[in-house]
Amino acid sequence: MLKVKDYSLYLVISEEYALGKDAVEIAELAIAGGVDIIQLREKNKHRDKLIKLAVELSRICKANSVTFIVNDDPLLAKEADADGVHLGQEDVKKYSISATREIIGKNKVIGVSTHSLVELEKANSEDVDYIAYGPIYPTKTKDYFLGAGDIKAALSVAKKPLVFIGGINLTNLDEILAEGARNIAVIRGIIQAADISAMARNFKHRIMQAKKETKMIIKINGKDQVIEGSLNLLELVISKKLAPESVVLEHNLSIVPKEEWENVSLRENDSLEIVSFMGGG
Amino acid sequence: MEDALIIGGKVIYNRLFIGTGKFSSFALMRDALEAADPSVVTVALRRVDASSKTDNILDYLPKQCAVMPNTSGARNADEAVRIARLAQASGATNWIKIEVIQDNKYLLPDNLETLKATEILVKEGFIVLPYMSPDLSIARRLVDAGAAAVMPLGSPIGSNRGIKTKELVEIMVREIKIPVIVDAGLGSPSDACECMEMGCAAVLVNTAIAIARDPVNMARAFKDAVSAGRRAYLAGFGSEKNYASPSSPLTGFLRKEDH
Numbered sequence: 001m002l003k004v005k006d007y008s009l010y011l012v013i014s015e016e017y018a019l020g021k022d023a024v025e026i027a028e029l030a031i032a033g034g035v036d037i038i039q040l041r042e043k044n045k046h047r048d049k050l051i052k053l054a055v056e057l058s059r060i061c062k063a064n065s066v067t068f069i070v071n072d073d074p075l076l077a078k079e080a081d082a083d084g085v086h087l088g089q090e091d092v093k094k095y096s097i098s099a100t101r102e103i104i105g106k107n108k109v110i111g112v113s114t115h116s117l118v119e120l121e122k123a124n125s126e127d128v129d130y131i132a133y134g135p136i137y138p139t140k141t142k143d144y145f146l147g148a149g150d151i152k153a154a155l156s157v158a159k160k161p162l163v164f165i166g167g168i169n170l171t172n173l174d175e176i177l178a179e180g181a182r183n184i185a186v187i188r189g190i191i192q193a194a195d196i197s198a199m200a201r202n203f204k205h206r207i208m209q210a211k212k213e214t215k216m217i218i219k220i221n222g223k224d225q226v227i228e229g230s231l232n233l234l235e236l237v238i239s240k241k242l243a244p245e246s247v248v249l250e251h252n253l254s255i256v257p258k259e260e261w262e263n264v265s266l267r268e269n270d271s272l273e274i275v276s277f278m279g280g281g
Numbered sequence: 282m283e284d285a286l287i288i289g290g291k292v293i294y295n296r297l298f299i300g301t302g303k304f305s306s307f308a309l310m311r312d313a314l315e316a317a318d319p320s321v322v323t324v325a326l327r328r329v330d331a332s333s334k335t336d337n338i339l340d341y342l343p344k345q346c347a348v349m350p351n352t353s354g355a356r357n358a359d360e361a362v363r364i365a366r367l368a369q370a371s372g373a374t375n376w377i378k379i380e381v382i383q384d385n386k387y388l389l390p391d392n393l394e395t396l397k398a399t400e401i402l403v404k405e406g407f408i409v410l411p412y413m414s415p416d417l418s419i420a421r422r423l424v425d426a427g428a429a430a431v432m433p434l435g436s437p438i439g440s441n442r443g444i445k446t447k448e449l450v451e452i453m454v455r456e457i458k459i460p461v462i463v464d465a466g467l468g469s470p471s472d473a474c475e476c477m478e479m480g481c482a483a484v485l486v487n488t489a490i491a492i493a494r495d496p497v498n499m500a501r502a503f504k505d506a507v508s509a510g511r512r513a514y515l516a517g518f519g520s521e522k523n524y525a526s527p528s529s530p531l532t533g534f535l536r537k538e539d540h
Contacts, residue, residue, distance in 0.1 A: 243337065273367075276329045277350065277368075279301040279325065279338060281323055
């Protein structure tokens with residue numbers, strides 16, 4: 001069972017950076033602009049107010065088929081019936097990934113922040129559903145940044161959906177899209193915009209454009225093929241007009257169970273075997 | 282009397298296993314399978330051809346059948362293991378017929394690679410039925426490796442030449458304690474019947490049925506022959522003699538005098 005379909009535009013809401021705007025209002029405007037995921041990250045709010053806010057955001061997100069994630073706090077996620085929890089590297093100490101999983105259950109999403117290729121590689125083997133990687137650019141929340149230079153390396157290391165975060169705005173967005181980033185998390189770039197909906201729409205449009213323009217060569221059943229658009233395995237099977245229930249996939253020599261197909265994105269030079277049963281003695 | 286064969290926990294009443302290759306259509310194959318009502322059918326695993334739209338063969342197999350994919354196309358143990366894992370990932374079955382062949386002229390199997398693949402796949406929980414050249418030593422090693430049955434060939438695949446390996450297979454039937462199933466080369470129902478009379482646990486037939494003028498009736502004929510051969514084997518044969526032994530009483534002849 002798939003938990004999250006789309007990590008394309010991931011908005012982190014934190015009222016401390018919102019220049020006085022209220023989180024619910026931001027969420028509604030951003031949803032109108034096309035965000036796919038909203039994370040509530042409030043470090044300094046009183047618990048009662050936080051629960052009330054999370055419940056309200058959860059309701060709004062559900063009504064709009066937007067994924068709702070809370071930062072740092074699996075108990076809050078459970079209480080607000082959020083879709084998942086995002087854990088920072090430092091937060092992992094408070095609630096371990098396994099404790100978080102136990103609290104929210106296996107059908108919910110866990111994401112984890114990573115700040116280096118080493119941490120990213122380690123996260124591959126953890127029980128998490130996506131990995132955030134950053135900060136790519138200077139940001140107020142961290143006193144260092146990684147730059148766009150390692151994005152390709154990060155994409156080739158990551159075995160889970162990879163979300164890029166940290167100081168991303170409309171000015172530097174094209175640079176990271178050109179490096180291959182396709183899932184973008186934004187905080188101030190959207191919540192501080194004068195017109196939040198328009199800003200979100202702008203981000204989303206450019207990300208989707210980049211996805212559409214993606215062209216890559218992958219080997220399918222021994223033959224090189226040009227694939228247009230960024231596809232996961234399920235999308236590829238459907239694009240080939242194959243019935244998912246009648247084929248088995250081997251991706252770079254490892255068999256991928258059907259329920260994982262949506263979580264595996266195709267990348268340049270991947271090798272894919274698509275096989276099915278036929279008559280034989 | 283119940284005379285069921287049990288392999289991999291499945292109770293097998295019909296000792297005719299049928300291969301699904303070479304039928305002119307899935308619909309015809311389905312009709313032949315319905316006529317013979319097999320307990321086990323084999324299928325192959327191949328790369329899909331995205332340009333030609335075909336149905337899912339599994340939809341045409343009788344529901345009660347165990348589906349046994351083969352590893353045809355494998356030239357060594359590693360390739361056989363890879364194919365077996367892909368077949369299992371379909372979710373349809375954990376049976377596997379190991380078939381490792383490098384020889385394109387006679388399609389005779391490589392027993393050593395077959396043994397290696399068997400060892401690996403049994404450990405992974407597969408129900409393993411290796412296709413093999415009839416060889417007692419290898420058969421014993423396959424038993425030790427945990428094979429669910431051994432499947433010696435009667436004659437080369439698709440040759441319709443019958444049970445040319447009879448004496449070697451008979452030795453296996455006598456010495457091997459797991460089911461011995463003759464696979465490949467059986468051309469007529471009488472060939473299948475002969476194997477069953479020899480005490481083989483089952484036979485696997487594909488080409489002879491699939492390319493008959495009327496596959497449905499040929500499937501039925503094989504089914505009857507297998508059942509007749511099995512019944513005869515269980516009934517027990519009398520011994521062979523060099524001279525006649527009259528079937529009718531030697532007294533009461535209508536002659537002048539009775540002595």
